[in-house]
Amino acid sequence: MTSIADRLQRNLDASIRAMQELKQQDGTLATFEAAVAATVAAYRNGRRIYIAGNGGSAADAQHLAAEFVSKLARDRAPLAAEALTTDSSILTAIGNDYGYEQVFSRQLAGKAVAGDIFLGITTSGQSPNILRALEQCKRMGVPSIVFLGRDGGPALPLADYGIVVPGQATSTIQELHIVLAHTLCECVEAAIFGD
Template sequence: MSSPLLRLQRNLDASIRAKQQLMQESATLAVFDAAVAATIAAYRNGRRIYIAGNGGSAADAQHLAAEFVSKLARDRAPLPAEALTTDSSILTAIGNDYGYEQVFSRQLAGKAVAGDIFLGITTSGRSPNILRALEQCRAMGVPSILFTGRDGGPARPLADHAIVVPGEATSTIQELHIVLAHTLCESVEAALFGE
């Protein structure tokens, strides 16, 4: 059994290597840049962002929504954002009546309008409820962003902007997702409220 220090060193090394690899992936960085531009355009047009994920990615969705509504790095007006992971009555009603794979798509059908933005977060790209949400976005004309890992799974071709990050472990992929989320919010803040 490895010691906690060896485990930490191994995890730090994996995180650093994945981040360095992402910095070299110009195609992925270009997709991220386009996703940021789409989000800025949505906000400039009076729209909002909806965010969803499962497990740790659900927590990331809530984390990012809070930063849009409150702030990330500077005092500014709130930006409308909602994590689709937080209302237990809605989640359990949809899950019970329609199935768990519909918990995000049905919320989008009831809340989103064309021109809003949806951000789905799934480390595997295989979460059925994220797949259904991306399909719902296509049907409604809601641009979609995907933060995922590994090969992007079946979610990749369903998203308008699929950002597939490197990393073998789920934890490493999630660490990159939070860097992307912070950078997305910071970029939106700078574009809408100045540097």
């Protein structure tokens, strides 16, 4: 039987390995830099970010929206952000009337305008509702960022900025996603409000 200490050590080692590997992926880092620039441009043009995911990634979407609207590292004016995962009436109405795969794309169709930013979070890159949201973004001229894991799945080619992190375990992938999310918000804060 694996001891608690052994299990924790194994998980820490996996997280550290994945983070070290991500640091070496120049292409991924360049894509992330371009995604940050697109987000900064959207905010400078008076636009907003919409964020979505499922399960733990839904919680991460809410977490990141809170960081933008409230603050991350410094006191500053709020930045417009919305998690598309929070309104139970909208989610259940769309899910019931149109299907769960439409819960994010239909919200984008009703709320987003060209020049806003969409951030999808999916460890597998296969979430049907994220795929439909990315397709909706293409139709509307809404730049899309997606945080992914494993091979990126079918979401990777649909996104304007597909960022695939290393790691096989969902937990490791989600740990890296939250590092990306915090860094995105930190970079936007610095660009809009100064270091």
